[in-house]
Amino acid sequence: MQYNRRQFIRQIAAGSSLLLTGCSGLQVKKSYSAHVVVVGGGFAGATAAKTIRQLDDTIKVTLIEPKSRYVTCPGSNWVLAGLTSLDSIRFSYQRLSTAYGIDVIAEQVESVDAEKQTLVLANQDQINYDRLIMAPGIDFNWDSIDGYSAEAANQIPHAWQAGRQTEILLQQIHAMPDNGLIVISAPANPFRCPPGPYERASLLAYYCQRHKPRAKILILDHKRGFSKQALFMQGWRRNYGYGTEQSLIEWQSITDNPVIAVSVKDKTLLTDFGDQIKADVLNIIPAQKAGQIAASSGLTDNSGWCPVQPDTAESTLRDKIHVIGDAAIYPGIPKSAFAANSEAKACAMAVVHLLKDKQPPEPVWMNTCFSLLTPQQGISVAMVYKLNQQQQIYKVKGAGGVSSRTDSQSLHREAQIARNWYKSITRNTFS
Amino acid sequence: MYKVWVLVLLTLQMQFALADSNPRLIQMNCMSCHNQPDEVIPDLKSLSPQQMLAALLDFKYERRPSLIMGRIVKGFSEQELADTTRLFYP
Numbered sequence: 001m002q003y004n005r006r007q008f009i010r011q012i013a014a015g016s017s018l019l020l021t022g023c024s025g026l027q028v029k030k031s032y033s034a035h036v037v038v039v040g041g042g043f044a045g046a047t048a049a050k051t052i053r054q055l056d057d058t059i060k061v062t063l064i065e066p067k068s069r070y071v072t073c074p075g076s077n078w079v080l081a082g083l084t085s086l087d088s089i090r091f092s093y094q095r096l097s098t099a100y101g102i103d104v105i106a107e108q109v110e111s112v113d114a115e116k117q118t119l120v121l122a123n124q125d126q127i128n129y130d131r132l133i134m135a136p137g138i139d140f141n142w143d144s145i146d147g148y149s150a151e152a153a154n155q156i157p158h159a160w161q162a163g164r165q166t167e168i169l170l171q172q173i174h175a176m177p178d179n180g181l182i183v184i185s186a187p188a189n190p191f192r193c194p195p196g197p198y199e200r201a202s203l204l205a206y207y208c209q210r211h212k213p214r215a216k217i218l219i220l221d222h223k224r225g226f227s228k229q230a231l232f233m234q235g236w237r238r239n240y241g242y243g244t245e246q247s248l249i250e251w252q253s254i255t256d257n258p259v260i261a262v263s264v265k266d267k268t269l270l271t272d273f274g275d276q277i278k279a280d281v282l283n284i285i286p287a288q289k290a291g292q293i294a295a296s297s298g299l300t301d302n303s304g305w306c307p308v309q310p311d312t313a314e315s316t317l318r319d320k321i322h323v324i325g326d327a328a329i330y331p332g333i334p335k336s337a338f339a340a341n342s343e344a345k346a347c348a349m350a351v352v353h354l355l356k357d358k359q360p361p362e363p364v365w366m367n368t369c370f371s372l373l374t375p376q377q378g379i380s381v382a383m384v385y386k387l388n389q390q391q392q393i394y395k396v397k398g399a400g401g402v403s404s405r406t407d408s409q410s411l412h413r414e415a416q417i418a419r420n421w422y423k424s425i426t427r428n429t430f431s
Numbered sequence: 432m433y434k435v436w437v438l439v440l441l442t443l444q445m446q447f448a449l450a451d452s453n454p455r456l457i458q459m460n461c462m463s464c465h466n467q468p469d470e471v472i473p474d475l476k477s478l479s480p481q482q483m484l485a486a487l488l489d490f491k492y493e494r495r496p497s498l499i500m501g502r503i504v505k506g507f508s509e510q511e512l513a514d515t516t517r518l519f520y521p
Contacts, residue, residue: 051459338463345459361453366460366506368499382499384506386452399506405498414498416471424466 032060034355037119037129039109039293041065041093043072044325044340045135047429051348053100059355062103062127063096064119070430073193074337075422076162080170081203083375089162091430099431112297114318131351133313134299134306135325135344136291137161138192138335141304144287145185146261155264156282159200160192172281173204179214180280185259185269186221187287190305192326192335194227195381197285199371202232205240205248206374219251220269220277222258222287227334228371228381228402235373235411259284290327297321305329310393312360313347322347330365332393333385339367341429363387370418378414379403454514457507461515464499475519484516 036059038049049063075089096102108122118128140158142149148156159169173182182204186197201217208215226232236242236249254271261270268278289295289304299306299315306323308315310330313322324347325340333339342365350360368382383400385393403414461475468474475483489495491504491512504512 341463342460346456349453349456361456362451364452364456364460364506366463366503368464368503380499382502384503386506396506399504400502403498410498413471417499420467420469420471421464424472425463428463428466 033058034130035060035062035128036131036133036351036355037061037127038063038133038135039065039119040135040137040291040325041067041070041104042135042137042325042340043337043425043429044137044344045133046070046093046096047341047344048133048135048324048348048351049102050096050100050429051345052352053102055348055352056355057101059352060103061101062105062129063093064105064107064109064121064127065093066106066108068092068106071163071166072337072422072426073160073162073196074425076159076166077196077200077203078372079162079166080159080173080200081207081375083203083372086163086166089426091426093430095431109293112293112321114298114321117320130320130355132321133344133347133351134294134297134315134321134323134327135340136293136327138288138326139290139292139295141287141289145259145284147264148262148284148286152262152264153284156262156267156284158285159283160196160285160288169281169283173207174211176212176215176280178212180212180216181278182208182215182217182281182283183269183277183279184217184219185282185284185286186219186223186226187285188222188255190335191285191288193369194334194336195232195369195371197221198226198228198232199373200283201249201251202235202240202371202373205236208248209240215248217249218277218279219249220254220259221251222255224253224255227369228379231379231402231406232371232373234406235377235379239374239377288326290323294323294327299323299327301329303329309391310387311363311391312350312354313343314350322351330385330393332395333365333383334367334369336367336369337425338369339365341425342366365393368421370414370421372415372418373411374415376415377408377411378416378418379406379411380414380418451508451511451514454511454518457511457515458518480516480520483519484513487512487516 038045049061052061069090069092072089078084093104097104110120110122112119157165157168159165240248257271257273259269267282290306306328308323308328313324315321324343326335346363353360365385370380381402384396465475487504490497490500
């Protein structure tokens with residue numbers, strides 16, 4: 001991405017004048033060198049907004065997020081097991097506003113005009129930007145399972161966007177009979193939080209062991225293997241009788257016999273070969289795609305996700321729009337909160353450089369995904385990612401991998417680290 | 432002929448010699464975990480620059496056992512770790 005000084009000055013001039021005249025919702029207190037708008041207040045968006053202000057406080061940053069508080073997906077499985085409350089995984093944007101001077105607007109984005117570098121909010125306010133960072137998270141491919149929809153999710157929760165969905169699943173688990181069957185339908189790759197369904201099964205088994213000892217959890221998986229599989233299965237054997245007739249958890253790959261329909265009323269799944277699976281609690285985690293505003297802004301390809309240039313996170317389809325977090329395609333990097341936070345930092349660094357007409361620095365990304373097998377046993381997978389000369393992301397050889405020590409003491413310490421990591425990354429993102 | 436081979440080798444070397452990652456970016460990534468230190472995840476500011484670099488190199492070369500850090504620091508060169516350490520002590 002080559003910039004010349006003239007383009008830069010023209011851009012700033014346009015941005016500044018529009019700041020003064022174009023936005024009814026924005027009060028300009030001082031002149032800024034540029035205006036960056038961030039759409040989406042999850043781990044990616046909130047981190048990007050904060051990091052830009054930390055790197056250069058002459059840049060005006062506006063964060064647009066309709067929800068006043070964000071409920072994190074990390075930690076939401078802990079809520080299901082009764083280890084923490086929903087309120088403790090909820091974060092406001094107040095600190096981003098007061099401590100970093102970010103203008104937070106609680107509105108829905110209606111449309112984006114990449115040519116005019118303008119977006120329109122649901123209240124019809126127009127906002128102009130010099131650079132736009134989109135972090136819209138995920139949306140669901142509802143039509144992948146006949147009978148499933150946003151409305152049906154009120155009865156058959158996905159609980160893959162935390163908040164009300166988490167509450168619905170929690171209530172159903174508490175209300176099910178002691179010998180109830182919980183069925184988790186896990187999606188094919190790629191999807192948000194690859195180890196999430198298996199941590200969920202682990203912690204639901206932990207809950208059932210104590211409150212519904214004759215219950216069972218069946219994972220119907222639309223892939224042949226999953227993240228940290230060996231560690232999860234070892235943990236299930238150790239804690240939940242996995243592999244025996246009394247096992248609380250059963251895992252089945254149904255790649256060749258996928259779920260094709262659901263009867264919401266009967267809580268019954270229908271597979272391609274005609275198998276019917278009736279559950280007491282049905283948790284369908286559907287196939288996913290980038291958040292809806294990404295598609296309507298022309299940022300998605302045929303996969304439903306957003307292709308980006310990895311060095312800057314700039315869309316390959318629209319100039320001056322960057323996409324980060326779960327919605328973006330970063331080949332090899334999982335769609336996790338940690339990775340979203342890391343992508344946001346690299347993107348913020350690149351955007352600050354581009355706005356100064358400078359070459360962005362060499363990027364690096366990190367990821368560590370922690371999962372709890374029980375409240376006292378944790379496991380993780382980690383990796384460091386860099387960019388090669390061909391601008392492709394690669395995993396640094398020798399780095400990363402899954403937990404290598406699985407003795408009780410190490411598992412216990414990893415569980416402690418997981419809890420502390422959660423406190424740290426949420427503080428790093430929202431405070 | 433010798434010159435041609437030298438040129439080819441130099442070109443290949445340049446192609447595979449990757450630039451160091453930005454130390455500020457690495458430092459910012461450290462803070463994802465080290466932003467709320469307690470007894471489990473240490474406070475980086477409690478270490479001197481020499482102690483921090485020595486600890487990172489011990490993790491990298493497996494002279495010190497770890498659950499997480501060894502997997503992370505192996506992703507970085509000694510130079511990257513030294514440059515990043517310096518940023519913690521401006």
